[in-house]
Amino acid sequence: xxxxxxxxxxxxxxxxxxxxxxxxxxxxxxxxxxxxxxxxxxxxxxxxxxxxxxxxxxxxxxxxxxxxxxxxxxxxxxxxxxxxxxxxxxxxxxxxxxxxxxxxxxxxxxxxxxxxxxxxxxxxxxxxxxxxxxxxxxxxxxxxxxxxxxxxxxxxxxxxxxxxxxxxxxxxxxxxxxxxxxxxxxxxxxxxxxxxxxxxxxxxxxxxxxxxxxxxxxxxxxxxxxxxxxxxxxxxxxxxxxxxxxxxxxxxxxxxxxxxxxxxx
Amino acid sequence: xxxxxxxxxxxxxxxxxxxxxxxxxxxxxxxxxxxxxxxxxxxxxxxxxxxxxxxxxxxxxxxxxxxxxxxxxxxxxxxxxxxxxxxxxxxxxxxxxxxxxxxxxxxxxxxxxxxxxxxxxxxxxxxxxxxxxxxxxxxxxxxxxxxxxxxxxxxxxxxxxxxxxxxxxxxxxxxxxxxxxxxxxxxxxxxxxxxxxxxxxxxxxxxxxxxxxxxxxxxxxxxxxxxxxxxxxxxxxxxxxxxxxxxxxxxxxxxxxxxxxxxxxxxxxxxxxxxxxxxxxxxxxxxxxxxxxxxxxxxxxxxxxxxxxxxxxxxxxxxxxxxxxxxxxxxxxxxxx
Numbered sequence: 200x201x202x203x204x205x206x207x208x209x210x211x212x213x214x215x216x217x218x219x220x221x222x223x224x225x226x227x228x229x230x231x232x233x234x235x236x237x238x239x240x241x242x243x244x245x246x247x248x249x250x251x252x253x254x255x256x257x258x259x260x261x262x263x264x265x266x267x268x269x270x271x272x273x274x275x276x277x278x279x280x281x282x283x284x285x286x287x288x289x290x291x292x293x294x295x296x297x298x299x300x301x302x303x304x305x306x307x308x309x310x311x312x313x314x315x316x317x318x319x320x321x322x323x324x325x326x327x328x329x330x331x332x333x334x335x336x337x338x339x340x341x342x343x344x345x346x347x348x349x350x351x352x353x354x355x356x357x358x359x360x361x362x363x364x365x366x367x368x369x370x371x372x373x374x375x376x377x378x379x380x381x382x383x384x385x386x387x388x389x390x391x392x393x394x395x396x397x398x399x400x401x402x403x404x405x406x407x408x409x410x411x412x413x414x415x416x417x418x419x420x421x422x423x424x425x426x427x428x429x430x431x432x433x434x435x436x437x438x439x440x441x442x443x444x445x446x447x448x449x450x451x452x453x454x455x456x457x458x459x460x461x462x463x464x
Numbered sequence: 465x466x467x468x469x470x471x472x473x474x475x476x477x478x479x480x481x482x483x484x485x486x487x488x489x490x491x492x493x494x495x496x497x498x499x500x501x502x503x504x505x506x507x508x509x510x511x512x513x514x515x516x517x518x519x520x521x522x523x524x525x526x527x528x529x530x531x532x533x534x535x536x537x538x539x540x541x542x543x544x545x546x547x548x549x550x551x552x553x554x555x556x557x558x559x560x561x562x563x564x565x566x567x568x569x570x571x572x573x574x575x576x577x578x579x580x581x582x583x584x585x586x587x588x589x590x591x592x593x594x595x596x597x598x599x600x601x602x603x604x605x606x607x608x609x610x611x612x613x614x615x616x617x618x619x620x621x622x623x624x625x626x627x628x629x630x631x632x633x634x635x636x637x638x639x640x641x642x643x644x645x646x647x648x649x650x651x652x653x654x655x656x657x658x659x660x661x662x663x664x665x666x667x668x669x670x671x672x673x674x675x676x677x678x679x680x681x682x683x684x685x686x687x688x689x690x691x692x693x694x695x696x697x698x699x700x701x702x703x704x705x706x707x708x709x710x711x712x713x714x715x716x717x718x719x720x721x722x723x724x725x726x727x728x729x730x731x732x733x734x735x736x737x738x739x740x741x742x743x744x745x746x747x748x749x750x751x752x753x754x755x756x757x758x759x760x761x762x763x764x765x766x767x768x769x770x771x772x773x774x775x776x777x778x779x780x781x782x783x784x785x786x787x788x789x790x791x792x793x794x795x796x797x798x799x800x801x
Contacts, residue, residue: 216569224557227598295553298519299614302542303570 210309217305217313224287225317235279236325239272240332246271247336250395258400262427269333270422271394273350274415276325277358278385284318285365285378292373292460307457311450315362322358326351338426346425349435353425356442357418361385363449370456392416414441467531469495469622469654470516475525477511485511487678488525493656493671495621498648500669500686501658502764508678509658510550513626516656517547530622546615547624552607556600560591560610563599564617571618585613589643605636612643622654623647629664641668662764674768681771690762693770696737697760699730703753714750718743730760737761 225232247265254264291297291314300310330347334340340347364385368378391406392415401407410416421438424431470493477486486508493499501509514520516529518538527534530544554563564582573581586595589609594602599610608628615623625644629637645668647653659665665672666686673683682689700715702708705727712729715721718739721731733739740759747754768774 212569216566220555220558220562220566223562224555227557291555295549295551296555297553298549299553299567300570301519302517302545302547303567304539304542304572305570 210306213305213309214312214316217300217310218316219313221287221314221317222320225283225320231283232321232324235283236276236321236328238279239275239329242275243268243272243329243332243336246395253396256396256400258397260397260427263338265333265336266338266427267397267423268395269329269338269426270419271389272329272332273326273354273422274357274389274394274419275386276329277322277354277361278382278389280318280321280325280358281361281365281385282378282382283321283365284315284362285367285369285381286375287317287369288314288366289369289373289375289378292369293375297460301461307461308454310461311366311453311457315359315366318362318365319355319359322355322362323351326354326358329354333426340426341429342425346430350422350425353418353422353435353438353442356439356446357422360442360445360449363446363453367449367453367456370453370460373460388413388415392419394419414445417441418445468492469497470499470527470529470656472512472516472527473525475512475515475527476523477508477515477520478523484523484678486515486522489675489678489680491673491680491683493654495654496648496652497670498644498655498657498668500665500672501656501675502660502662502665502669502672502768503658503675504660507675509660509675510626511678512675513547513549513624513656513658517545517549517624518542543618544620545622545624546618546620548608548611548615548626548628549624550626550630552604552611554599554602554607554610557598559596559598560586560602560606560613561595563610563614567614567617573618581617585616588616589613590639603636605632605639608632608636608640609643612640616647620653622656625655625657627658627660629659629661637664644668662768666764672764674764674771676768676772682767686764689764689767693762693766695733695735696762697730697732698740698743699724699728699758699760700747701726701728701755701757703755707752710750711747711752711754714746714752715743717746 243265247268251264253259254262254267260267291300330351340350342349365378368381369375372378391409392413393401393410394415398407398410398416401410417437418441420434421442424434424438428434470491472489472491474488474490475486476484476488478484489508489512491499501512503509511520515522516527516534518534518541521535529541532540532544534541558566561582564585565578568578568581586592589612591606591609591613594606599607602610612625612628628644629640632640641664644655644657648655657664657668669686671684672686672689673680674689675681684692700711702711708723708727708729712721712723715729715731719732719734721729724730733743737759744757
């Protein structure tokens with residue numbers, strides 16, 4: 200029995216099969232699931248307490264520093280997802296598993312979407328955990344239950360976009376080491392943003408300018424607005440706008456990269 | 465399949481900043497035949513397999529697999545073939561059954577028959593008991609058997625096996641040989657097998673192509689290749705070293721004996737192994753006692769030596785022209801030892 204290419208499984212079946220594998224892998228590697236989730240919470244606990252004096256700076260929003268900081272773990276978690284999703288894909292390339300998949304009628308877009316499914320599952324889990332920990336730490340969500348749900352959606356969208364970045368690096372380099380090496384650079388974008396203080400309070404001019412041009416600031420401010428302000432249309436529009444742009448750009452480039460990587464005649 | 469299963473004409477693959485990994489090879493494999501592609505590391509075996517399985521475009525030349533052109537009809541080629549590439553590329557986190565189900569889904573096997581197909585293949589490769597265990601805990605032999613099962617999921621007519629037994633113990637190697645022979649002889653599957661093991665090519669292949677530095681230097685059945693090299697030799701170890709000269713004189717009627725270690729003498733039998741009895745009679749009539757007597761048939765190693773001037777074992781170590789890809793594979797294997 201020779202399966203003609205025309206009889207190959209459909210796109211959804213392919214995404215489902217690859218996605219199932221990705222999710223199974225993610226759930227079975229608990230260390231990769233738990234520790235990247237814990238690290239942002241530890242930083243949240245330390246900074247939320249140690250930097251609380253920042254609320255006394257004139258012009259600081261009238262909220263606790265923990266409430267101000269809650270958006271940051273979501274962002275850090277997304278960066279971790281970029282790395283784990285990228286390393287997973289790079290490992291497949293290095294081990295030859297990618298070649299095994301390339302010998303099937305699998306479409307590149309299905310492989311990419313399926314591979315990122317594991318990252319999305321982690322994003323959902325960690326976003327819920329961060330939200331619950333924040334509430335348990337006494338942070339109120341100014342935009343209410345609906346805002347909390349929007350916060351989850353935005354954080355998952357951001358994580359999906361960063362997972363695409365990780366996949367792109369993995370596909371371009373074919374190396375897990377290269378994906379790991381990029382992680383500190385991704386973290387620098389977080390430090391050079393409005394993660395610790397509101398932008399108007401960043402007194403050093405160059406830092407203020409960098410944070411203003413850094414899209415990560417707007418991703419954080421979008422999530423933060425739901426926690427400390429309520430429904431802020433402008434902040435949400437910027438947050439969702441940059442998140443969507445990140446998803447579209449990273450996945451488009453990753454899709455091109457996967458076609459180049461899936462070298463088949 | 466009406467014509468040959470595999471046809472290769474002047475196939476060339478060049479790597480940037482590297483030599484020609486495959487340098488204008490020609491070959492033809494008939495349906496149901498086991499074709500052994502023998503050569504040292506870096507000879508061009510894996511590069512040839514990657515081209516024939518559509519994973520690497522050739523620089524020039526043409527080839528068809530299952531009647532389909534490897535460059536212009538890649539999807540049809542892939543639908544016709546199964547492949548177990550050099551390193552058993554498996555996911556240590558997944559179970560054997562999960563691998564088969566994933567492969568079956570991606571190969572478009574209907575949902576209703578996927579479980580049955582997975583069960584059949586697990587049974588065939590002897591992995592029923594280990595089916596629900598994670599592959600990370602499998603032995604090398606089990607991984608290779610699962611690799612073979614995965615290549616067979618969609619019942620291909622042509623099977624590519626790239627060094628399928630490298631690193632396996634004798635028992636696992638023999639079990640895999642039996643299965644490959646069964647696939648070819650009972651099911652009529654065409655098998656293109658690369659190997660660096662002489663005994664593997666000798667035991668399995670209907671025909672052997674010997675590749676060195678990207679060129680095919682010899683091709684025929686193992687028996688004909690060995691016959692081409694010449695007649696067998698006999699190695700005689702004297703019971704008493706003092707009788708060495710007398711034994712050498714007695715052996716002189718068959719040819720010029722050469723002296724080896726521990727006083728042994730080796731002579732070629734110009735008329736084949738039938739002369740062994742005569743040789744024994746000559747020694748007996750001269751009253752010469754021997755400690756041991758070994759008949760050596762020409763091996764594929766002798767063929768390789770005759771065609772390339774080097775022994776197959778160790779040829780890779782002195783190969784300065786290995787492609788970067790092959791050098792990486794080689795160093796990976798060394799690290800894995």
